[in-house]
Amino acid sequence: MADLNQLRHEIDTINQQLEQLLIQRFNLVTEVGNLKQTTQLPVCDPQREAEILAQVGKADPSLKEPLQQVFKTIMAQSRALERQ
DSSP: OOOHHHHHHHHHHHHHHHHHHHHHHHHHHHHHHHHHHHHTOOSOOHHHHHHHHHHTTSSOGGGHHHHHHHHHHHHHHHHHHHHO
């Protein structure tokens, strides 16, 4: 069995990967926001958000609720970036 330090190291590695993926996502969100602004589309797209949330948790249904909460936060931050 792995020791605490090893587990924490693995978590730190995953955190770094998540950060890089979120940076990529937020950069794309900024582009989406610019496009929506030039085409006068609304920032919030409830149908798109519902579609995303419907997909979240399919890989591990036992984690659906916490995963959806994380994605709700990500989408809220994305909307804030789109408005900038």
